[in-house]
Amino acid sequence: MAQLKWQLGTVLEIRQETPTVKSLILDLRDWTTHFAGQHVDVRLTAPDGYQAQRSYSIASPPEDKYLMLTVERLEDGEVSPYLTDVLRVGYQVELRGPIGGYFVWNARDSRYNDSPLLLVAGGSGVAPLMAMIRHRAISNSKRPTTLLYSSRFYEEVIYREELDRLVANDTSLRVIHTLTRRQPQNWTGYGRRIDRAMLAETAWLPEEKPLAYACGPTALVETVANLLLELGYESGRIKTERFGPTGG
């Protein structure tokens, strides 16, 4: 694998996903391809040379022409407020990637062929899992897949309508939401943080030899990974990506 070089992406579109989350659609001249689950490093440079760098998961599937990054604005963040507040269509962003080979899923990978997928997301951790779900849909894969998605409020559920649409058209895809802080009236989904009982009710059984991916705030990811181990999942089949201490 060659050494990744920093390259420039031009902002083609900025999409408001939720009050605090935006997706950036980028045109990269030197991009080759990527795997669902990989990320890029974004680097910002101030006129005096000061730099700040953060990683962002690629939310778009490999089949898309342009790259999508979904960014949650962190109140005390250094990079995310720039990406969500300052960037405009036509601006450029410096990034390198794709990075990652551990937290990836490829529909054409023959290993784990009969493994149903369990995707567990906390907040903006849904981004790389959405790349997987979009890639799965475009590949016409019918791999039984469950997304368990934890958000604080209904308004903060990212990609909500697209997920509803995908589920409506695909019986092999299941999306289960839990809203941890407040639930709308007539809410029939879960209304608490992910716990052992919730996973026991929603996750594939260990006998089904599932493959699990968990992504989101570090505390949530570690809780989920430990619970899946307790439920009998093989540790080699639980893949995790921690996003740090962000709210989830």
Place this chain on the structure above:
Amino acid sequence: MAEQFISRGFKGRRRGTNSELKGRIPPGQYATEEFPVLSAGPTPRTLLERWDFSIYGEIAEDLKWTWGEFLKLPRETATVDIHCVTKWSKLGTVWSGVSVDTLLEGINLDAQPDVGYLIAFCDGGYTTNLPLADVRGGKAWIAYEFDGKPLAPEHGGPARLLVPHLYFWKSAKWVRGFKLVKEDRPGFWETAGYHNYGDPWKEQRYAGD
């Protein structure tokens, strides 16, 4: 070599230096009101019943205090400026603890003049090295209070070394003792390319500076 791309509209978190404070801020630093937590590992959670502070090494003496004994030692409060090599400085920080001079009283250093260095060792495995002279004469403390409250674990509690005249990586968090030695032995960051001494006023950040 290609010119570095500049991110349009990006200023970054750093602040310029208020000219009033200029004399108190070493070169290349900026003042912050925050107290950033930087960690190279998980926060140790040593129970106070198990905590002790030792001084031993290439010396005749072997000293140890339990937490209870440590709290009975003369307590000092110091207001100092601290400077992190990652460029932030925090002015007027208030700490309470035991002066290292107090701890070294039990050691006949005059009789052992070739013992010139110490290695501070800590829960979690962190180490840093210092000349003995730099922790004597009112220059260093083992601090267990910050800002009038017990030192929080993420900032090094129950107790950390405080050596404010050097870059703050020398003020080892979760310190458990000193090993006094004749030959200097670079510690965790010193072996990773950082300066062996670390004087912020001479901007000694990296080896070779």
Place this chain on the structure above:
Amino acid sequence: MQDSDLRLDGNAAGGLLNEIFPFEMTSAEATCICCGTVKPIGQLMLYHHGMGAVLRCADCDTAMIRITHIRGFYRLDLSGISYLRIPDEIH
């Protein structure tokens, strides 16, 4: 403040490791010299201290990889690893 607030995992070190190794490193498997656990680097605990990156064993906290990048030189301490198994392409 929890420990979980201070760490990421090795996935976030993928870019930095690629500056040194011409391979995708998050899926490289590392054997901890202290407890013998074998894990992909993506699963190690990354403490991206402002002074350098420290990757620790998820089981015993041993510092397996330390990296600093100072004045044009990378300093790499791999003494916490007894074996590193690197795939030569992304599978």
